[in-house]
Amino acid sequence: MTTSTTPWDRDKVLGIIDALKHKPGALMPILHGIQDNIGYVPDDAVPLMAEALNLSRAEVHGTITFYHHFRTTPPGRHKLEICRAEACQAMGANRLVAHAKKTLGVDFHETTADGAISLEAVYCLGNCACSPAVMVDGELLGSVSQESFDELVGNLRSQP
Amino acid sequence: MTIKVYIPRDSASISLGADKVARTIAVEAARRGATIELVRNGSRGMFWLEPMIEVSTPEGRVAYGPVFPGDVSDLFEADFLYGGQHHLRLGLTEDIPYFAKQKRLTFARVGITDPVSIDDYLAHDGYRGLTNALKMTPADIVEEVTTSGLRGRGGAAFPTGIKWRTVLGAQADQKYIVCNADEGDSGTFSDRMIMEGDPLVLIEGMTIAGLAVGATMGYIYLRSEYPYAEVALNEAIAAANARGYLGDDILGSGKTFHLEVRRGAGAYVCGEETSLLESLEGKRGMVRFKPPLPALEGLFGKPTVVNNVISLASVPIILDQGGANYQEYGVGRSRGTLPFQLAGNIKYGGLVEAAFGLTIRELLYDFGGGSRTGRPIRAVQIGGPLGAYVPESQFDLPLDYEELGKNDAMLGHGGLVVFDDTVDMAQMARFGMEFCAIESCGKCTPCRIGSTRGVEVIDRMVEGKDRPKQVILLRELCDTMLSGSLCALGGMAPFPVLSALNHFPEDFGLAEPADKAA
Numbered sequence: 001m002t003t004s005t006t007p008w009d010r011d012k013v014l015g016i017i018d019a020l021k022h023k024p025g026a027l028m029p030i031l032h033g034i035q036d037n038i039g040y041v042p043d044d045a046v047p048l049m050a051e052a053l054n055l056s057r058a059e060v061h062g063t064i065t066f067y068h069h070f071r072t073t074p075p076g077r078h079k080l081e082i083c084r085a086e087a088c089q090a091m092g093a094n095r096l097v098a099h100a101k102k103t104l105g106v107d108f109h110e111t112t113a114d115g116a117i118s119l120e121a122v123y124c125l126g127n128c129a130c131s132p133a134v135m136v137d138g139e140l141l142g143s144v145s146q147e148s149f150d151e152l153v154g155n156l157r158s159q160p
Numbered sequence: 161m162t163i164k165v166y167i168p169r170d171s172a173s174i175s176l177g178a179d180k181v182a183r184t185i186a187v188e189a190a191r192r193g194a195t196i197e198l199v200r201n202g203s204r205g206m207f208w209l210e211p212m213i214e215v216s217t218p219e220g221r222v223a224y225g226p227v228f229p230g231d232v233s234d235l236f237e238a239d240f241l242y243g244g245q246h247h248l249r250l251g252l253t254e255d256i257p258y259f260a261k262q263k264r265l266t267f268a269r270v271g272i273t274d275p276v277s278i279d280d281y282l283a284h285d286g287y288r289g290l291t292n293a294l295k296m297t298p299a300d301i302v303e304e305v306t307t308s309g310l311r312g313r314g315g316a317a318f319p320t321g322i323k324w325r326t327v328l329g330a331q332a333d334q335k336y337i338v339c340n341a342d343e344g345d346s347g348t349f350s351d352r353m354i355m356e357g358d359p360l361v362l363i364e365g366m367t368i369a370g371l372a373v374g375a376t377m378g379y380i381y382l383r384s385e386y387p388y389a390e391v392a393l394n395e396a397i398a399a400a401n402a403r404g405y406l407g408d409d410i411l412g413s414g415k416t417f418h419l420e421v422r423r424g425a426g427a428y429v430c431g432e433e434t435s436l437l438e439s440l441e442g443k444r445g446m447v448r449f450k451p452p453l454p455a456l457e458g459l460f461g462k463p464t465v466v467n468n469v470i471s472l473a474s475v476p477i478i479l480d481q482g483g484a485n486y487q488e489y490g491v492g493r494s495r496g497t498l499p500f501q502l503a504g505n506i507k508y509g510g511l512v513e514a515a516f517g518l519t520i521r522e523l524l525y526d527f528g529g530g531s532r533t534g535r536p537i538r539a540v541q542i543g544g545p546l547g548a549y550v551p552e553s554q555f556d557l558p559l560d561y562e563e564l565g566k567n568d569a570m571l572g573h574g575g576l577v578v579f580d581d582t583v584d585m586a587q588m589a590r591f592g593m594e595f596c597a598i599e600s601c602g603k604c605t606p607c608r609i610g611s612t613r614g615v616e617v618i619d620r621m622v623e624g625k626d627r628p629k630q631v632i633l634l635r636e637l638c639d640t641m642l643s644g645s646l647c648a649l650g651g652m653a654p655f656p657v658l659s660a661l662n663h664f665p666e667d668f669g670l671a672e673p674a675d676k677a678a
Contacts, residue, residue: 024460025422027442032384032423059443066444066601067425069384085346086541087577089591090504091532123428123545123595124344125385126352127172128577129207129502129509138387142175 008042021052027063031070040071076111076118078156081135084121087128096132097121099146103153116157162195163241166214166221169275170203170356171388172349177228178211184229185213188236196241202357204271205511206258214253217243223250258527263489264513265497266474267350270357276395278403281360287405289479293368294413298328301372305475307483309495314340314431314468315543315572316648317494317561320475323465326455327373330463335375337366338440338459338466341382341389342424342431345544347503347575351469353511355382355389358473359396363419365472367406368479369465370417378419379459381436384426393421428545428599432647433466435601446601447647468573470499491517494560494571502528504577505537521555523576535580539664541588543572545595546652548659549585568659570652585664589657590618596653606641607650613637614657621668631670634661 016033020026030049034041041064050057064070082097104112104119111118127133130142136152144152167182168174182198189196203210204223212225222243224235231248238246250256253271264270273280281287293301306321327335339362343351354362366378382390397419400406408416422440424430430439434448437459458464474496478486487495494516500523502509507529524530524537531537539549542559548569550557557563564571579588593614602608614637621630638654645651661668 025440025442028422028425028439032425053442063442063444066446067427069424069426085595086545086588086591087347087504087575089588090577090579090583122385122426123599124346124348126343126349127175128347128349128504128575129506130172130175130210131504133175135385140171140175140388142172 008038008045010048012037013042013045014048017049017052027053027055027060031064035070039075040073043072076115077160078117078137079120079135080117080153080156081120081122081125083123083125083127083131083133083135085124085128087124088132091131093132096134096144096146096149100149103150114157117153162197164199164216165189165196165241166199166201166216167211168203168271168357169200169388169392170210170353171386172207172353173203173210173212174388176207176210176226180229181211181213181227181232184232188232192236194236194241199274201273202270202275203353203511204253204259205267205353206256206508207510208508209250212250215241215243219243220252220254223253223256224248225250258508258510258512261527262513263497263515265477265486265489266361266470267354267358267499267511267513268477269361270353273358275357275359275392276399278360278399278405281358285480286360286476287364289476290364290368290405291411292479293371294411294415298372298374301368301479302328304483305372305478308474308478308486309483309490309493310471310474310478310486311494311561312468313470313474313498313573315345315570317571320467320471323455323467324369324372326453327375327463327465330456332463334377334460334462335373336459336462336464337369337373337375337378338433338437338464339366339378339380339472340431340433340436340466340468341380341386342436343386343469343573344383344428344431345546345573345575347541347577348501348544348573349503350499350501350511350574352386352389353499354469354473355386356392359389359393360400361476362393362469362473363396363400363406365475366419367410367417368475369467369472371415373463373465375463375465376416376418378417379440380419380421381424381430381440382421383424383430390421390423397421427601428595429601429647429649432649435647436466437464444601446603447649449646470573489515491515491558491560492562494562498559498571498574500559501575502578503575504541505531505533505580506576506578507532507534516560517558519556519558520550520576523559524555524578528578531578531580533580533582535582537578538581538583539579539585539588539660541577541579541656542575543570544575545592546570546648546655547572548655549588549663550659551663553663568655570655585660585667586618586622586669589660589668590615590622592653592656592660593618596649600649604644604646604650606644607646607653610637610641610645610650611653614641614653618657618668624669627669631661631668
């Protein structure tokens with residue numbers, strides 16, 4: 001395993017693993033714990049989890065890559081998820097997605113050049129009577145227009 | 161006198177500004193020296209009126225909505241704390257026709273109580289089902305649920321009592337109750353509304369399930385897209401533990417039941433029960449072969465009840481009022497009520513709990529008021545991304561499991577996604593295949609490869625390359641996926657595709673109905 005070039009807090013990650021490893025089916029809670037705390041699951045944290053849970057590195061890696069939610073690179077300062085599912089499409093989500101990609105200059109799973117925003121697709125936020133829906137850093141927004149989207153992006157860029 | 165003001169903590173209400181309204185009202189009340197108690201309730205489910213606030217008056221609760229922060233000062237001027245007149249005043253909440261026409265059993269408390277208050281829950285008939293269950297034998301509890309006719313509300317509609325009986329009969333040192341809260345279907349939000357608006361009813365339902373089958377541990381597998389529900393569930397679980405409704409000695413009965421929320425990670429297929437169990441075990445969410453049934457070899461190889469949120473949340477009222485009472489509602493083999501969800505391009509979107517048997521048209525027009533854009537409704541997708549697109553000619557079908565099934569459609573989890581006449585059904589069919597390709601677990605070939613081939617075939621059809629041949633190819637591909645897939649993802653992805661092709665062939669560039677053109 002190569003050494004990661006991105007610094008991350010090894011003691012913090014070890015602390016999370018240690019606190020959760022005794023749970024049945026501990027890998028998912030551990031992965032969430034790490035991503036909640038440092039924003040992503042670093043590749044070189046894989047051996048630490050594998051050893052603690054008596055799993056192979058392949059099993060841990062396979063689990064991380066199976067789920068859309070987990071990321072293995074540091075995110076932008078803000079995570080912006082746009083719903084692509086049918087109810088939001090019925091209210092113009094595809095136009096909102098095109099607008100977002102154009103104004104941010106990125107595709108899904110990419111981060112803007114200034115490091116401010118990571119754009120992600122999501123398939124249903126359960127806000128289907130208030131479409132189109134968007135989630136920003138875990139905060140749900142409904143009936144999002146291109147204008148309110150632009151305002152949101154402006155606010156995010158000005159925030160640390 | 162302290163006046164109670166209700167402002168929902170439901171995430172859809174928050175998405176429209178409920179938190180800001182709550183803060184503004186608190187500040188304004190303090191400024192004016194008014195003594196109020198802010199209660200963050202669940203939503204009544206009328207989302208075009210959200211953020212909807214309510215005040216308690218001697219006549220009952222009076223609603224105002226939609227209320228935005230800029231309206232607050234004006235509302236105080238109008239004496240809204242005493243039900244004063246204002247252009248946003250909606251009258252008594254319970255008299256609003258959309259609400260008054262419903263039959264709320266599972267959602268009886270949602271929007272009324274403080275979701276995480278045990279006292280509020282008890283004051284509104286909460287924990288009566290559990291109290292009854294504690295006096296019954298496990299077999300009698302199972303029998304009561306069987307009598308109710310309750311069928312799995314996640315979509316598969318398997319009789320809940322039969323599933324419980326299997327787990328009750330299994331011998332093991334440990335059994336589990338697993339709640340499938342991976343509500344991934346677009347157009348559905350009833351699970352979310354229960355978990356945010358009345359999480360204690362789900363907790364009570366799971367506790368009863370534990371008593372019924374002899375399980376002492378329960379997990380709620382919650383999708384990561386629902387962070388607000390996670391907060392509400394954990395608050396409610398803590399409250400139930402503190403008051404002895406969960407734990408090692410439930411209400412002094414000597415019975416044990418523990419409950420934990422586990423978070424998914426954005427995989428639609430984990431709504432499939434065996435994939436969900438794999439995920440709970442900390443693995444990739446790969447679908448398992450059946451048999452063995454999860455009821456016999458489920459979580460960690462132990463007998464496991466896997467039920468949807470609404471199934472489990474319907475159990476307390478069945479144990480409270482009796483299975484016979486519950487099965488009085490509904491039609492045919494679809495007994496009880498279903499919380500329908502009106503979504504997408506609909507004027508009055510929201511949650512409508514009603515007995516099975518009302519028609520699609522009644523739901524779309526009598527409740528929904530037609531499309532939000534004001535254009536004609538062209539298609540409705542019922543039952544999530546694996547459900548069929550239903551054309552106007554079928555809007556008089558009653559909403560029950562069997563009737564929709566006979567017409568190559570399905571009720572699923574009860575969500576209806578409405579599209580107006582600007583929809584391109586070939587693109588929706590393409591999205592059906594694309595979604596299946598993105599979300600396939602990859603274990604079986606028809607789903608993993610078939611979905612990608614499906615996208616390609618539809619693309620060629622739209623481009624006009626050998627259309628008649630592509631139609632044959634697409635139908636054969638769908639047939640392979642229908643018959644050869646391991647689970648419902650690949651096995652039902654053809655439903656939206658074929659229904660789009662059959663009902664809207666012109667969108668695929670086919671002049672005649674597709675079956676004739678083929």
